Amino acid sequence: MARLRAEDAEKRAASGHGPDFLEAFAQGLRVIGAFGREKKHMTLSDVARATDLPKPSVRRALYTLTCLGLAENDGRSFRLTPRIMELASAYLGSNMVSTVVQPACERIGDRTEQSCFAAVLDGQDIVMIAHSLHGRPDVLAPTIGLRRPAFNTAAGRAILSQLPDEVLDDWLAKLEPKLMTDFTVTDKKALRQEILQARSRGHAITAQELRRGYHAVAVPLRRYDGATIAAVCVAAWVEDSAMGSLADNYLAVLKEEVEALQPQLL
DSSP: OOOOOHHHHHHHHHHTOOTTOOHHHHHHHHHHHHOBTTBSSBOHHHHHHHHTOOHHHHHHHHHHHHHTTSEEEOSSOEEEOGGGHHHHHHHHHHOHHHHHHHHHHHHHHHHHTSEEEEEEEETTEEEEEEEEOOSSOOTTOOOTTOEEESTTSHHHHHHHTTSOHHHHHHHHHHOOOOOOSTTOOOOHHHHHHHHHHHHHHTSEEEESSSSTTEEEEEEEEEOTTSOEEEEEEEEEETTTSOHHHHHHHHHHHHHHHHHHHGGGOO
16 A cells, blocks of 8 residues: 655644544545635636645646536636536435425425425534525525525524533534625624524524525424434525514424424434
8 A cells, every 4th residue: 555655644643633534535626625616617727726635636636527527628728527416416415304394394385375494513513405496586596505604594593592602612613604795693692692582482594694685494304203403494584574574484384393303304
C-alpha cells in the first residue's frame, strides 16, 4: 500500500480522523459539494478554489466522477449530471421519514394551497427531505436536499425548541448568525427566547427573517416514541396570508397531519 506523504500524514493526524480515514474519498465528496444553484458549471480551477484542494486532486476527482457518469465535461467546464441524485436516493429510499412524510406534505399543500415541506436538522442548517409546491412560484421553492439556516427559519426553530436546554445552549454557542433581512433575529439571547416561546406554543412562526415578504409556521414532527426527528412547515408570501392569520389558517391542518403521522414513524 502506498505510503502517505509527510505533509498528508501530518494533516491526517491533525484532523483526528484516524488511519482508516479515506482522504481521496473525502476530497471527492468535497468536489461534489462545491456545485450548487449558483455554481452549476465550474472549471477545474473554479472547483479547486471552491474546495481549497490541489488541482491534481481535483482533476482526479472530476475525472472519476465523469467516468462514473456523475459529472460531465463540455471541454472547458464541468457540471453534475442527474445521476448524482442516486446518492440522495440511497438516503431517501432507506429513510422511512421521507417516504411517509411526502404524501402528508402533498395533502397539506392541497389543503392550504401553500408550499409545504419537511426538514431535518443537520448541524447549523435544516435540510429538506420532502416537499409540495403550491401557491405563487418563488426562488425559495423547496427542493429535496435544499439547505437553509436553522436559526431564522420556522422549521429550524421548531426542531431546536425540542432540544434539551444544555444541548440548545451548546448549539447556540457555536452559532454565527448572519443578518439576512431587516427582520432577522441575530441576538443570541433574543433568539433563545424565540425558540423557548416556540417550545411553549408547540409551533414556531417566522416573519420575513429569511427573505422579505416570506413567512412560515412549523410544528415538530415526532416518531412513535415522542422523539422529535424533523419539522413540517407551511410557507407563504405576505400577500397570500396576513401574519395574524398564518397560524389560524394553517396550524390546525399541520397539527392534524403530523399527529396522524406519528404512529407510522417507527
